[in-house]
Amino acid sequence: MRFRPGWQRGLIELRQSFTNPAELTSHFLWPVLMLIALFFLRHRDFGSTGLLLGALALPSILGMNAAMGMVSMSQLLTADRADGTLLRAKAIPNGMVCYLIGKLVSVAGGLLVDLAILLIPGLIIVDGIALGSAHWFTLVWVLLLGLVATLPIGAVLGSLLTTARSQGLIQLPMLALIAISGIFYPITALPGWLQFIGQLTPIYWMGLGMRSALLPSDAVTVELANSWRHLETAAVLGIWAVAGLLLAPAVLRRTARHESGSKLTDRREQALRRVT
Amino acid sequence: MRYGDTEVLHDVSFDAGAGEVIALLGPNGAGKSTTIEILEGFRLRSAGRVEVLGVDPAAGDERWRSRVGIVLQSWRDHGNWRVRELLHHLGSYYAPYATPWPADELLDAVGLAAQAKQKIRTLSGGQRRRLDVAIGIVGRPDILFLDEPTAGFDPEARYEFHELVRGLAVDQGTTILLTTHDLDEARKLAHRILVLAAGRIIASGTASQLIAAADVGSLEDAYLALVRQEHR
Missing domain, CATH: 3.40.50.300 (P-loop containing nucleotide triphosphate hydrolases)
Structure with missing residues (x-):
């Protein structure tokens, strides 16, 4: 009851993001570009594996999009702090927790729609992907657990980074982590220490889970230990999820503690000075 | 201090x-x-x-918070929200503690009834300020x-x-x-x-x-x- 406004907030924001032209464009732009690329790759083989490149790329693209949800979460938080949304949340009962719930719901919801926009036509374009009911089940649990594991971490990053400029910088390490996470290139081809770092991130396990759901079973030969490692996937993503959910409200509260009307006024005056 | x-x-x-x-x-x-x-x-x-x-504000809980109204000097938050939508939404946070002011009645009281369905980013400065006041009192502080x-x-x-x-x-x-x-x-x-x-x-x-x-x-x-x- 006390946290229901958070859920409603998420749904309202989700609806808004699909009813305003700018955000609607960004929902469709990347999936459509990716689909065009997949269309042209659809008959190309990948090395000697006998697998089609398009089939290998689809789960990777899904995994990357899901991982980037962390970045957008972080950016949204920084923006909401700058414009006073966070301060308003602080001024009302249960406002901070509901704000966080709302953001998780709207970002996760938007991401799932984006992934569907990509996945459904992708399955038609790309050959060599078999989706039985067991595969769907894997896809759904990996995605949901993966989002719960990554989005709160995004909220923590967004609380710690104060400016839009530092938000720009966070993209680089994120791309580096995605690069070593096995999403675009088999992790078995990387040196051992990079494999180790890659496996600490939730991104690797999300990508692995997606590949296990979407690729035929002989694709497992390019993975570590020749296994999809579902148990380990659930364990690592679970640990990240618990850590993020425990950490995010505390960090957000700490950030909000420093927000006040006069801080906001200062920022507004600075922004106006920059414009004039 | x-x-x-x-x-x-x-x-x-x-x-x-x-x-x-x-x-x-x-x-x-x-x-x-x-x-x-x-x-x-x-x-x-x-x-x-x-x-x-009766409470030290540094230790105020959510119930205390629900009895305190704060009119913030808003700037550009919630720009995509519609006026009535935001007021109604923020009122719902107070529901466990009190009966929030119905959004339409409150918009009438602050003279924003005609803007109820407008996006907040399209309000004039004075209109935004009146919305700030409405948000400050929606929980009947x-x-x-x-x-x-x-x-x-x-x-x-x-x-x-x-x-x-x-x-x-x-x-x-x-x-x-x-x-x-x-x-x-x-x-x-x-x-x-x-x-x-x-x-x-x-x-x-x-x-x-x-x-x-x-x-x-x-x-x-x-x-x-x-x-x-x-x-x-």
């Missing part, structure tokens, strides 16, 4: 009863916003005793804090706003603390005026008491005399 070694507030003592309207006057940098932010629980004090609705509420209002909006504040104090018994630079506003609205200068309350009383004490003809003269005296 201090920042590092600089004490910004050092002698600020007052109390307020239910339904009382208090105006906090003073030059920029006198500590008006700091005082209000301590009372709102937005800022921690370094010393002294503060109670709002027992105490309301307003930091320079009418900055940027045209005379008509200002008049309507004064009527609204008076109605809150009289009909709902809401205690109101507002800061302002507008002496006329303080004279019209406040039961009691506090003059804050350099972190200290240098005068307190009704407008006529302040005028009589300074032995001058208007509140403006009394205020100027007090503040100049402090500068010397």
Whole structure:
């Protein structure tokens, strides 16, 4: 009851993001570009594996999009702090927790729609992907657990980074982590220490889970230990999820503690000075 | 209250009863916003005793928070939300503690009924300010804090706003603390005026008491005399 406004907030924001032209464009732009690329790759083989490149790329693209949800979460938080949304949340009962719930719901919801926009036509374009009911089940649990594991971490990053400029910088390490996470290139081809770092991130396990759901079973030969490692996937993503959910409200509260009307006024005056 | 070694507030003592309207006057940098932010629980004090609705604001829980109304100076938050939608949504946070003000009724009261379905980013400055006030009172607070509420209002909006504040104090018994630079506003609205200068309350009383004490003809003269005296 006390946290229901958070859920409603998420749904309202989700609806808004699909009813305003700018955000609607960004929902469709990347999936459509990716689909065009997949269309042209659809008959190309990948090395000697006998697998089609398009089939290998689809789960990777899904995994990357899901991982980037962390970045957008972080950016949204920084923006909401700058414009006073966070301060308003602080001024009302249960406002901070509901704000966080709302953001998780709207970002996760938007991401799932984006992934569907990509996945459904992708399955038609790309050959060599078999989706039985067991595969769907894997896809759904990996995605949901993966989002719960990554989005709160995004909220923590967004609380710690104060400016839009530092938000720009966070993209680089994120791309580096995605690069070593096995999403675009088999992790078995990387040196051992990079494999180790890659496996600490939730991104690797999300990508692995997606590949296990979407690729035929002989694709497992390019993975570590020749296994999809579902148990380990659930364990690592679970640990990240618990850590993020425990950490995010505390960090957000700490950030909000420093927000006040006069801080906001200062920022507004600075922004106006920059414009004039 | 201090920042590092600089004490910004050092002698600020007052109390307020239910339904009382208090105006906090003073030059920029006198500590008006700091005082209000301590009372709102937005800022921690370094010393002294503060109670709002019987609770130390630094330790106020969500129930306490639901009884405290804060009118923020909004800037550009919730730009994609529609006016009625946001007001109704924010009202729902108070539902476990009280009966929030119905959004339509409240929009009528602040003169925003015609803008109910507009996106907030399309409101004028004065309209946004009135929405801020509506958000501040949607939970029917027992105490309301307003930091320079009418900055940027045209005379008509200002008049309507004064009527609204008076109605809150009289009909709902809401205690109101507002800061302002507008002496006329303080004279019209406040039961009691506090003059804050350099972190200290240098005068307190009704407008006529302040005028009589300074032995001058208007509140403006009394205020100027007090503040100049402090500068010397």
